[in-house]
Amino acid sequence: MIDSAAALSRFRTMTAMRSFDEACLDALRRKAIHGELHVGLGQEAIGAGMVEGLRPQDAVVSTHRNHYHGLAKGVDRRALLAEICEREAGLCRGRGGHMHPFDPKTNFSATGIVGASLPVALGYAHAFRMRGEDTVAVGMTGDGGSHTGGFHEAMVMAGARKLPMVVLVENNALAISVQFDDISPTKTVAERAVAYSALGIHVDGTDVDAVAESFATAMDHARAGNGPVLVEATCHRFRGHFEGDPEGYRSREERQHLRQTFDPITLYRARLTKAGLAEEATLDAIQAEEKTAMKALLDEVLEMPLPDPAGVLENRFVETVPA
Secondary structure: OOOHHHHHHHHHHHHHHHHHHHHHHHHHHOOOOOOOOOOOOOOHHHHHHHHHHOOOOOEEEEOOOOHHHHHHHOOOHHHHHHHHOOOOOOOOOOOOOOOOOEEOOOOEEEOOOOOOHHHHHHHHHHHHHHHOOOOOEEEEEEOOHHHOHHHHHHHHHHHHHOOOEEEEEEEOOEEOOEEHHHHOOOOOOHHHHHHHOOEEEEEEOOOHHHHHHHHHHHHHHHHOOOOOEEEEEEOOOOOOOOOOOOOOOOOHHHHHHHHHHHOHHHHHHHHHHHOOOOOHHHHHHHHHHHHHHHHHHHHHHHOOOOOOHHHOOOOOOOOOOOO
16 A cells, blocks of 8 residues: 555646646637547546656657646646647647647657557667667557557567567557457457567556556566566546547446546545545645646636747758758
8 A cells, every 4th residue: 555645646646637638628618729639537547657657768659648648757737738729838839739749858749640659659669779778668559559550560579679668558448439349359458468578467547556556567677678568558538539529339328337437536536535545625625726726727828829820831841951
């Protein structure tokens, strides 16, 4: 059992992550975000469970649902929210939006192409090995991404060369709208690890303590030069694949059941109070503080200027100056 301070830190991190995505939903309603928006409500325990296992120089390459992963890696949430809201002060000056944030300072990036995060993580891992660095590349994907060619190719190369790479699969059992059990040749993703000479770990992704322990084990394994690790964290996505998704593939009753039964914040709250690690009033205060802070941050971001249209063609190509 972890101590009270560590438990409260994990609870706060999950609450902060949810408050961040709730601020994004508010920004969308206020028409400050254009195009698709993918939020991770229900998957906070995975993002929060990554925090303690990551070092500053490790790399994380994420997906279209990337907010929690960026926050876990230490990306400044003001700059990330500004990018999502398409502001000039954002990570990519408002050009990348919510699906393509890039932060060289923290070695964090994301791609909206399903499964495409893993080949990029593989490149990081290969570079780390060539430079002799004590660092690990983390490639994020979902259960849908685990069925792509890029996933297989990246795992083959990482296993063959024993590269320092951890692949973390957030298995919410829905590849957009397709049930995992209907298309997977195996009952789990983690059991496929043996085919790549990788360590396979299966964990309950709604349990932040279990995720933190499993992710730390995976990072230590890869960092020690033992080759790649395939971590599968099962979880549930409470909202549609994107905001506006009609969700014809599951009923309202099913969505309500998932929220009532598998909310990682509610589950952890009950565990902390039962174990005597926190009082209800303390947890209430943490949630209120994080919501208030994110509301203030969103108000600040929405006052920031939008990019100047005159610069629309900037940063599209690398220009070299003749010697």
